[in-house]
Amino acid sequence: MPIDLSLYPKNWNQIANSIKNSANWTCEWCNKPCRPPGVSQKDTEQWLKDNHPEWLPHLYKIVEDYEQGIIKIAKPQRFTLTTAHLDHNPANCEADNLRALCSVCHLKLDRDDWNRTQKVRRMKLWEKHGQLTLDFGSIGGT
Numbered sequence: 001m002p003i004d005l006s007l008y009p010k011n012w013n014q015i016a017n018s019i020k021n022s023a024n025w026t027c028e029w030c031n032k033p034c035r036p037p038g039v040s041q042k043d044t045e046q047w048l049k050d051n052h053p054e055w056l057p058h059l060y061k062i063v064e065d066y067e068q069g070i071i072k073i074a075k076p077q078r079f080t081l082t083t084a085h086l087d088h089n090p091a092n093c094e095a096d097n098l099r100a101l102c103s104v105c106h107l108k109l110d111r112d113d114w115n116r117t118q119k120v121r122r123m124k125l126w127e128k129h130g131q132l133t134l135d136f137g138s139i140g141g142t
């Protein structure tokens with residue numbers, strides 16, 4: 001999903017950082033500890049081993065390689081903390097609309113919204129062609 005930076009307030013980075021600091025760099029949905037910017041992959045691994053070993057398996061994707069057999073591919077981006085707008089409106093930066101979410105949870109939020117938007121769009125199209133009466137009570141998340 002492309003990001004239109006013109007929709008964000010000028011001090012967005014400052015707002016986003018304060019939300020992340022308030023959440024103690026932890027995802028507010030899944031409680032995953034996330035890494036502040038500038039922390040290398042190697043340091044992230046060591047930091048998880050020392051402080052949050054239960055999250056270490058999430059750092060890797062296990063795949064089978066034809067030559068090397070089972071290998072672990074590090075996925076440090078899963079430990080990136082983002083600031084999400086619950087209503088998907090980048091201009092609404094009220095504290096109750098913002099959540100510190102890891103990249104995985106943020107994608108889930110956006111995906112659920114995209115699915116809902118697509119359902120409404122499809123249903124409006126069907127209604128336009130006389131195939132359906134809109135029932136918004138049936139439109140929910142996935």
Ligand SMILES: [Zn+2]
Nearest residue numbers: 027030102105
């Ligand atoms: Zn999360």
